Amino acid sequence: MSIAINKEKCVGCKKCFSVCPGSLIQEDENGKAYVKYPKDCWGCCSCVKECKVKAISLYLGADIGGRGSQMTVETKKDNVNHKQIMHWEITESDKTVHAIDINPKSSNQY
Ligand code: SF4
Ligand code: SF4
Numbered sequence: 001m002s003i004a005i006n007k008e009k010c011v012g013c014k015k016c017f018s019v020c021p022g023s024l025i026q027e028d029e030n031g032k033a034y035v036k037y038p039k040d041c042w043g044c045c046s047c048v049k050e051c052k053v054k055a056i057s058l059y060l061g062a063d064i065g066g067r068g069s070q071m072t073v074e075t076k077k078d079n080v081n082h083k084q085i086m087h088w089e090i091t092e093s094d095k096t097v098h099a100i101d102i103n104p105k106s107s108n109q110y
Contacts, residue, residue, distance in 0.1 A: 002043035002059055004070060007032045009055035016047035016056060049073055049086075060090065068093045075104075 005025075012031040017023070025047060026036045033055070035041060048056045054074055060066020069092040078085045078101060088100040 002038075002041040003035060003047065004057050004059065005033050005035065006055045006057070007034075009053050010051075011053055011055075013052070015050045015052070019046040019050045021046065045073075049075075057091075066090075 007028075007030075010032045012027070012033070014027065014033070016025050016033055017027070021044060022037070022040050022042075024035055024037045024040055025033050028034045043058055045058055048058050048071070052074070054072045057070040057072045060069045060071055062068070069090050071088060071090045073086055073088045075084060076087055077083065083103060084105075086102045086104050088102065090098045090100075092098075
């Protein structure tokens with residue numbers, strides 16, 4: 001499985017259901033999200049970016065040097081310029097956190 005869903009954080013908004021290209025995320029008996037077909041998840045990150053409460057994290061496996069760390073992302077305003085940024089956080093298995101801030105308007109420009 002490529003993602004983990006923290007059910008304590010999940011507020012049952014269902015936004016991740018519709019963005020998953022494989023329709024892999026569904027609602028459990030308590031109205032929370034769960035991955036019904038975890039083996040089919042290819043780690044596209046759409047659900048991770050869509051979840052506004054950071055309930056979904058992406059596993060960074062050993063094959064990409066992640067050693068079991070988990071990655072989350074949130075969109076927010078930076079403290080200096082008050083421009084919208086994507087704030088990525090990688091939490092290693094020893095709880096060390098690395099943060100990366102990206103301006104989505106200046107990224108992906110070719
Ligand atoms: S987007 Fe996040 S809060 Fe909404 S249902 Fe999915 S996991 Fe829960
Ligand atoms: S990472 Fe992509 S494929 Fe996997 S559950 Fe999330 S949206 Fe679906």
